Amino acid sequence: MRPISRVMIALAALALLVLLTVPIWRIDLAAPQYPEGLYLQIYADRFEGDVDKINGLNHYIGMAHIKNEMFKEFIYLPRIIMVLAALGLVAAAWGRRILLFLGLVTLSLFGLWALWRMWDWGYEYGHNLDPRAAIKIEDQAYQPPLIGHKQLLNFDAWSTPDTGGWILFGVMALLAGVYFMEIRDMRRRSRAVRET
Amino acid sequence: MNKSFKITGIVIGFSAMAFLMMNSPGCRPGTTRTAVTGDAASRVYVAPGTHDEFYNFVSGGFSGQLAIYGLPSGRLLREVPVFSVDPESGYGFSEETKPMLTTSHGFIPWDDSHHPELSMTNAVPDGRWCFINGNNTPRIALIDLGTFRTHSMIEIPHSAGNHSSPFATPNTEYVVAGTRFSVPVGSEAERDVPINTYKENFKGSVSFIKPEPETGKMSIAFQILTPPVNFDLARTGKGASDGWFFFSCYNTEKAYSLLEVNASQRDKDFIMAVNWKLAEQLAKEGKGKRAPGKHYSNWLNEHTHTVESTIYEDVLQLDYREHPGLLYFMPCPKSPHGCDVNPTGEYIVGSGKLAALLPVFSFKKIQEAIASKDFEGDFVGIPVLKYESVLHGEVKKPGLGPLHTEFDANGNAYTSFFVSSEIVKWNVEKLEVLDRVPTYYSIGHLMVPGGNSAKPWGKYVVAYNKITKDRYLPTGPELTQSAQLYSIDGDKMELLLDFPTTGEPHYAQAAPADLIKPREVKFFRIEDNHHPWVAKGEKESGIERRGRNVHIKMTTIRSHFTPDNVEGVQLGDTVYFHVTNLEQDWDVPHGFAIKGAANAELLIMPGETATLKWVPTKVGVVPFYCTDFCSALHQEMQGYLRVSPRGSSVPLKAYTVSVDAEL
Ligand SMILES: [Cu+2]
Numbered sequence: 001m002r003p004i005s006r007v008m009i010a011l012a013a014l015a016l017l018v019l020l021t022v023p024i025w026r027i028d029l030a031a032p033q034y035p036e037g038l039y040l041q042i043y044a045d046r047f048e049g050d051v052d053k054i055n056g057l058n059h060y061i062g063m064a065h066i067k068n069e070m071f072k073e074f075i076y077l078p079r080i081i082m083v084l085a086a087l088g089l090v091a092a093a094w095g096r097r098i099l100l101f102l103g104l105v106t107l108s109l110f111g112l113w114a115l116w117r118m119w120d121w122g123y124e125y126g127h128n129l130d131p132r133a134a135i136k137i138e139d140q141a142y143q144p145p146l147i148g149h150k151q152l153l154n155f156d157a158w159s160t161p162d163t164g165g166w167i168l169f170g171v172m173a174l175l176a177g178v179y180f181m182e183i184r185d186m187r188r189r190s191r192a193v194r195e196t
Numbered sequence: 197m198n199k200s201f202k203i204t205g206i207v208i209g210f211s212a213m214a215f216l217m218m219n220s221p222g223c224r225p226g227t228t229r230t231a232v233t234g235d236a237a238s239r240v241y242v243a244p245g246t247h248d249e250f251y252n253f254v255s256g257g258f259s260g261q262l263a264i265y266g267l268p269s270g271r272l273l274r275e276v277p278v279f280s281v282d283p284e285s286g287y288g289f290s291e292e293t294k295p296m297l298t299t300s301h302g303f304i305p306w307d308d309s310h311h312p313e314l315s316m317t318n319a320v321p322d323g324r325w326c327f328i329n330g331n332n333t334p335r336i337a338l339i340d341l342g343t344f345r346t347h348s349m350i351e352i353p354h355s356a357g358n359h360s361s362p363f364a365t366p367n368t369e370y371v372v373a374g375t376r377f378s379v380p381v382g383s384e385a386e387r388d389v390p391i392n393t394y395k396e397n398f399k400g401s402v403s404f405i406k407p408e409p410e411t412g413k414m415s416i417a418f419q420i421l422t423p424p425v426n427f428d429l430a431r432t433g434k435g436a437s438d439g440w441f442f443f444s445c446y447n448t449e450k451a452y453s454l455l456e457v458n459a460s461q462r463d464k465d466f467i468m469a470v471n472w473k474l475a476e477q478l479a480k481e482g483k484g485k486r487a488p489g490k491h492y493s494n495w496l497n498e499h500t501h502t503v504e505s506t507i508y509e510d511v512l513q514l515d516y517r518e519h520p521g522l523l524y525f526m527p528c529p530k531s532p533h534g535c536d537v538n539p540t541g542e543y544i545v546g547s548g549k550l551a552a553l554l555p556v557f558s559f560k561k562i563q564e565a566i567a568s569k570d571f572e573g574d575f576v577g578i579p580v581l582k583y584e585s586v587l588h589g590e591v592k593k594p595g596l597g598p599l600h601t602e603f604d605a606n607g608n609a610y611t612s613f614f615v616s617s618e619i620v621k622w623n624v625e626k627l628e629v630l631d632r633v634p635t636y637y638s639i640g641h642l643m644v645p646g647g648n649s650a651k652p653w654g655k656y657v658v659a660y661n662k663i664t665k666d667r668y669l670p671t672g673p674e675l676t677q678s679a680q681l682y683s684i685d686g687d688k689m690e691l692l693l694d695f696p697t698t699g700e701p702h703y704a705q706a707a708p709a710d711l712i713k714p715r716e717v718k719f720f721r722i723e724d725n726h727h728p729w730v731a732k733g734e735k736e737s738g739i740e741r742r743g744r745n746v747h748i749k750m751t752t753i754r755s756h757f758t759p760d761n762v763e764g765v766q767l768g769d770t771v772y773f774h775v776t777n778l779e780q781d782w783d784v785p786h787g788f789a790i791k792g793a794a795n796a797e798l799l800i801m802p803g804e805t806a807t808l809k810w811v812p813t814k815v816g817v818v819p820f821y822c823t824d825f826c827s828a829l830h831q832e833m834q835g836y837l838r839v840s841p842r843g844s845s846v847p848l849k850a851y852t853v854s855v856d857a858e859l
Contacts, residue, residue: 056754
């Protein structure tokens with residue numbers, strides 16, 4: 001691989017480490033009586049934001065209380081990120097194109113897995129309601145949107161990537177770009193070999 | 197036939213004439229409807245979802261409270277309980293707040309509040325605190341503008357009728373309290389004297405109260421004893437006159453009966469100038485004497501949500517006769533009421549309420565007269581400066597019954613005239629009357645936002661009227677009080693709005709909303725709650741018997757009390773409900789009310805603990821419930837307490853039964 005590609009891969013690997021300190025995903029809620037809005041931020045290892053307030057509201061409709069301890073993900077997600085970053089650094093050091101390809105695939109799988117976990121949690125959270133809840137609405141589930149907007153009773157809910165999410169997308173785009181350049185390089189070189 | 201036609205014609209003719217006369221302007225005295233300009237409505241309209249530009253802090257007078265309005269809308273935002281108890285919030289009824297209203301006379305649940313004063317930095321309101329005086333049982337209160345709660349209160353000994361208070365020095369080093377009534381002070385024998393020995397035995401006093409900058413706790417730094425006159429109002433010197441204080445005084449006749457006549461005899465009374473920097477220095481050097489004078493200083497500890505009282509047995513007094521240079525008198529025509537200092541601090545306006553002119557004194561001339569001992573004599577040992585020597589000039593024929601003056605940032609003054617019921621705008625430097633507008637009716641105080649400070653915000657002047665008559669829909673013999681908002685942006689003052697006020701408004705102050713809004717306290721952090729009976733979670737709730745007292749640690753959260761069933765209380769017990777509101781969100785107070793409560797309810801803010809004392813009077817089961825509509829299940833927020841006869845064997849317990857246990 002070209003030296004510039006290796007530098008880019010190293011940078012991408014280091015950028016992944018930023019995910020350990022910044023919010024990755026964000027859920028915003030708005031209702032008339034909450035003019036200041038409510039929000040929830042998902043970090044690699046915890047929730048932040050108006051967790052208590054959201055829990056307070058959700059107990060009327062029988063949703064479970066959100067607690068950090070509920071998620072095993074918060075324990076191994078930081079480790080996965082560190083492993084991915086380490087793999088990236090190894091790929092940069094070694095300089096084999098196959099490693100770059102594997103890294104891209106792993107990262108994509110990781111992203112898909114993370115989205116699936118979120119959807120799964122959202123489904124569980126929105127459907128598994130306490131039968132003794134004060135407010136019960138026939139066939140109403142409260143699954144938050146995976147990405148984008150959704151109306152949940154009197155609340156408008158938005159789900160969007162936060163800083164970490166954008167970094168993750170950026171890293172994937174960067175690696176894809178590097179991979180594309182490398183493939184083009186390889187084609188050019190093999191064409192040059194054929195022509196000579 | 198013909199005749200009756202004629203008569204009918206004459207009757208119709210007269211009726212038509214009368215009708216035309218009644219509806220044509222000029223045939224009857226005009227009303228204000230003609231005085232309001234076309235776009236007044238749009239200039240006071242604050243659209244839904246938007247905020248007023250100014251907070252207006254208005255004294256409640258005999259309500260004892262402080263009312264807060266938005267300007268320019270004139271909408272009442274809140275009434276802060278200060279000197280009077282408030283069953284709505286439990287102020288003065290909860291165990292935590294009772295000490296706030298405790299004095300050396302015992303628990304005093306009301307007062308007559310007159311003059312709000314915003315705390316200042318560099319002679320400009322800083323939006324931190326609002327002070328207000330209790331006129332009747334001399335006290336000064338400090339209201340925190342983050343919580344809009346009465347945060348501390350101090351009693352003033354040797355004072356009677358705390359009227360010329362509380363006015364703050366440029367950096368709120370002190371707020372002053374001058375007595376309206378002079379009274380005999382000292383030992384019991386010195387106080388028990390015939391009233392007709394007024395001249396020999398009665399004393400006036402002005403007190404300098406120090407609020408601690410960090411905590412807002414107040415104490416009396418020193419008190420200056422004065423001759424027996426009545427102090428009316430006061431203002432701090434600032435800028436040019438920094439370090440001085442000015443008090444208007446009347447009754448220099450030293451009358452003690454029928455003051456209406458006897459105290460209106462002299463052609464001139466006085467404005468007293470106090471060199472407070474000198475007084476401060478004398479006090480620091482230990483030149484004062486500690487005189488007996490028991491008084492309370494009460495302070496709200498925000499960590500325990502409980503008021504603490506400090507009892508002082510004496511007060512540091514300075515005797516003007518021992519310290520020449522401390523006090524001077526300036527003659528001021530006929531019973532001066534307001535005594536107001538312009539933004540630069542150079543001019544002092546005295547408003548003799550029986551005078552037909554308005555004298556303006558020059559601080560520079562006062563200093564020159566003091567330096568050259570340009571005195572016309574002395575009054576009970578205090579040098580009296582020569583009127584002509586200290587006068588900047590007089591505003592001639594300004595109106596009748598001048599009371600108070602406020603200023604704008606452009607060198608103009610606005611004076612209220614009670615008798616001629618108007619506001620008069622005049623230029624301070626040139627002493628020229630520029631404009632006048634009628635007020636409806638008989639204005640007392642007036643207020644320009646920042647109009648007593650070094651940097652007035654201007655824009656409006658508000659009249660606080662003494663008479664309402666026909667301005668609103670009638671409500672029987674007792675009418676609402678009334679304020680009026682005028683624009684002072686242009687050359688001419690323009691009436692924009694009438695708005696009703698609570699109690700009786702005396703003085704008021706206003707500050708831009710942007711100065712106050714950022715201080716907003718939305719709730720109290722439960723982690724910071726160190727109330728001795730706090731329950732920081734439902735698991736910490738419980739019940740305890742201490743002799744005949746039963747203490748219940750109770751929590752509230754949408755939408756239940758924990759515990760909500762109590763048994764084992766007996767007749768003859770006193771029950772204390774210590775209720776902690778566990779909510780940690782904006783605008784979620786819970787209420788607590790129990791049947792037969794002889795005091796009040798509680799309104800508990802998020803993160804706060806409040807205590808209601810309750811004495812059962814009958815055997816049976818008594819309900820309690822939340823009074824503040826807190827959630828969709830507010831009406832379910834309730835509980836029961838069982839009262840058994842004295843000596844009953846029912847064990848004391850407090851519990852909550854969940855649906856699982858009942859199934
Ligand atoms: Cu409630």
